[in-house]
Amino acid sequence: MPAPAADRFPDAREQASPHAGLLPVPEPLDELFPYGGLPRGSVVTVDSVTLALALIASPDAAGAWSGALGIPDLGLAAAQEAGIALSRFVLVPHPGEQWATAAAVLIDGLDVLLTTFPRGTGPAQARRLSARARERHTTVIALRGWPGSVDLRIQLLRGQWMGLDHGYGRLTGRRCQLVSSGRGAAARERRVTAWLPPGP
Amino acid sequence: MAATRTVTLWCPDWPLTAVGIPADAPAAVLVDGAVLACSASARREGVRRGIRRREAQRRCPPLRLLDRDPAQEMRAFEPVLAALASVCPEVEVVRPGLCLFAARGPARYFGGDAALAQVTAAAAGTALPDTVRVGIADGRFAAGLAAREAAIVPRGGSAAFLAPQPVSTLERPALAVLLARLGLVTLGDVAALPARQVATRFGAEGERAHQLARGLDEQRIAVRIPPPELAVQEELDPPLDQIEPLAFVAKRLADELSALLASRGLGCDRLGVQLETEHGETQHRLWRHDGTLTASAVAQRVRWQLTGWLGGSSAVRPSAGITLIRLVPGEVYRDVGEQLSLFHPGLGDDTGDGDERAATALNRLQGLLGFDAVHLPVPAGGRRPAEQARLVPWGEPRPARHRSTPPWPGRLPAPNPTLLHPGGLPAQVVDATGTSVLVDDRGAISAAPVQLSIGGGKPTRIVDWAGPWPVDERWWYDPAEHRSFARFQVVTTDGTARLLTVQQGQWRVEGTYD
Numbered sequence: 001m002p003a004p005a006a007d008r009f010p011d012a013r014e015q016a017s018p019h020a021g022l023l024p025v026p027e028p029l030d031e032l033f034p035y036g037g038l039p040r041g042s043v044v045t046v047d048s049v050t051l052a053l054a055l056i057a058s059p060d061a062a063g064a065w066s067g068a069l070g071i072p073d074l075g076l077a078a079a080q081e082a083g084i085a086l087s088r089f090v091l092v093p094h095p096g097e098q099w100a101t102a103a104a105v106l107i108d109g110l111d112v113l114l115t116t117f118p119r120g121t122g123p124a125q126a127r128r129l130s131a132r133a134r135e136r137h138t139t140v141i142a143l144r145g146w147p148g149s150v151d152l153r154i155q156l157l158r159g160q161w162m163g164l165d166h167g168y169g170r171l172t173g174r175r176c177q178l179v180s181s182g183r184g185a186a187a188r189e190r191r192v193t194a195w196l197p198p199g200p
Numbered sequence: 201m202a203a204t205r206t207v208t209l210w211c212p213d214w215p216l217t218a219v220g221i222p223a224d225a226p227a228a229v230l231v232d233g234a235v236l237a238c239s240a241s242a243r244r245e246g247v248r249r250g251i252r253r254r255e256a257q258r259r260c261p262p263l264r265l266l267d268r269d270p271a272q273e274m275r276a277f278e279p280v281l282a283a284l285a286s287v288c289p290e291v292e293v294v295r296p297g298l299c300l301f302a303a304r305g306p307a308r309y310f311g312g313d314a315a316l317a318q319v320t321a322a323a324a325g326t327a328l329p330d331t332v333r334v335g336i337a338d339g340r341f342a343a344g345l346a347a348r349e350a351a352i353v354p355r356g357g358s359a360a361f362l363a364p365q366p367v368s369t370l371e372r373p374a375l376a377v378l379l380a381r382l383g384l385v386t387l388g389d390v391a392a393l394p395a396r397q398v399a400t401r402f403g404a405e406g407e408r409a410h411q412l413a414r415g416l417d418e419q420r421i422a423v424r425i426p427p428p429e430l431a432v433q434e435e436l437d438p439p440l441d442q443i444e445p446l447a448f449v450a451k452r453l454a455d456e457l458s459a460l461l462a463s464r465g466l467g468c469d470r471l472g473v474q475l476e477t478e479h480g481e482t483q484h485r486l487w488r489h490d491g492t493l494t495a496s497a498v499a500q501r502v503r504w505q506l507t508g509w510l511g512g513s514s515a516v517r518p519s520a521g522i523t524l525i526r527l528v529p530g531e532v533y534r535d536v537g538e539q540l541s542l543f544h545p546g547l548g549d550d551t552g553d554g555d556e557r558a559a560t561a562l563n564r565l566q567g568l569l570g571f572d573a574v575h576l577p578v579p580a581g582g583r584r585p586a587e588q589a590r591l592v593p594w595g596e597p598r599p600a601r602h603r604s605t606p607p608w609p610g611r612l613p614a615p616n617p618t619l620l621h622p623g624g625l626p627a628q629v630v631d632a633t634g635t636s637v638l639v640d641d642r643g644a645i646s647a648a649p650v651q652l653s654i655g656g657g658k659p660t661r662i663v664d665w666a667g668p669w670p671v672d673e674r675w676w677y678d679p680a681e682h683r684s685f686a687r688f689q690v691v692t693t694d695g696t697a698r699l700l701t702v703q704q705g706q707w708r709v710e711g712t713y714d
Contacts, residue, residue, distance in 0.1 A: 049619055049714040053618065074619065075585055075618045076589035077586075077616035078618040079589075079618075080588070087576065092574055092575070098569060105568065109557055109559075109565075110561070161697045161713070165664065171697055173615070174697070
């Protein structure tokens, strides 16, 4: 059987991508992405903050700017443990009424934006921001849903926390089954079992 | 070049005095976990500037710790500056609580140095009784030290006055340690060394220290009054009366000025800031800085001035919005600069292509949402997950990171919760019989927890749990801050893990492992 095109030409993976490049993603989470990386300019929804932080950590280590908009509860100790250096991790915890404007400005300036869609903002707003993200090559990671079409949706099917034993032990990690689906090359469902936070 | 005869007015422990802490209350202001200033009574207990928080608390257990309030420092200093205008029109502010001016003209007018010191103290005293000290000496450095002792150093006597002072007064800690190890403990010892050898052995920093120790101020190459085109200004239409948007404009002007000076290879250590309102009221202040004024230092000084004027009492506050901000460099010199490493350009991590793009966007966002809405976190010490990072507004100088993280016994081991609920969400945890689970004083649990309900919501079954982990802290502060509680980690049937705390029978969700 001939090898698939992507393997014969290492660059083909990237060329086949509709976007201007890929941001690195640690193993084994890379298997969730059709091109093995987080495509720049795409909108990805996740339903776990741990997963979102794990996706930000690798670009952060490579020198990318990232930020969290409208997530005042975000645990920064957890962000540090995920490997985010914090010196290029912008926080805008309370954008208030100006969420959409702030999101647009941050999309202009950052490489990865983590946010949650506030109530009272509609699909038109989402469409405009998706278009802006595509144009600026900024990846938007939306926590718990995005009221427009998204490039990739990553869901946590099942998570099993390890380490507790009726009074003894402590949380050590979570064995997670993740499934991703999306548009175009991502239409085929991909399943991965991984530790979140990435660990043993 | 002979050092200029200078009058220095100093308010001791200004960060405390400005917020209304009397000298006999043990208190200290902390910046980045180290003491910035402490009250006289704390000093008697052994608290010193620069020591760490824990050390300060060990030396003086009842010590009250305060955060720095630069805005209040400037607001409280503004009346002093206004009062000094009757003594000398050209007062240069170094920082809130410390200002200086040239003695020559005023001393002649008031009839000698002693009379001038008296008049200055009296003028400042009308605004701020019993807390000011005035010193006069040749040179800014000597005058600053003279102010600590409220002394008038005779003309030409600066070198003799400085000789017995310890090398730590140079405010260059690394150099001071080195000099002390070499047996040079006073400024007199340093001054006695041959200038050329000092420069060879200690470099530019040592050369400066040597000049200061000899009673000469730092000498610049070709100090001159700059041509007028070096000033930058912004006319504001409509006028602005809020500090945040004004500070934003000031930041941009500061960047512009800094780029303008840098393009000519100039540095500046004295800056004039002129503000004008719609009703024609003007305010002009001179700011003096030890070393080259960087863009962020300039922006901070404009901010201080704006806070002092706009946020002051109704007596000093202008009646209309600001229409003009103008920055005029006072004295410029050829900036020899600092040699930065070729392989680690800059001091922070902020270099590269994305940085400029991010900086532009973040500045814009600050203009939209306000200065305090955009942050970069800085790792910090603390036991609670929420204490392990601190938010610093974008554009503020980031504190230098400690090389190693000091141990925090009692810290939760990784992983930490990804979502933290400030103050905690009220919850109920019951055992198999439906009674609330309690933890007694010895850390023993009344029964195994079985059900959790958050905020009166639907109860979920607890699948597994760990705890209690008792936490007993801050009893070393006053009793109001004492916290004694126990932590649990629980996993419920929906697969979610949470961090719970129980304090006096009240359960709360501190964080969620999402």
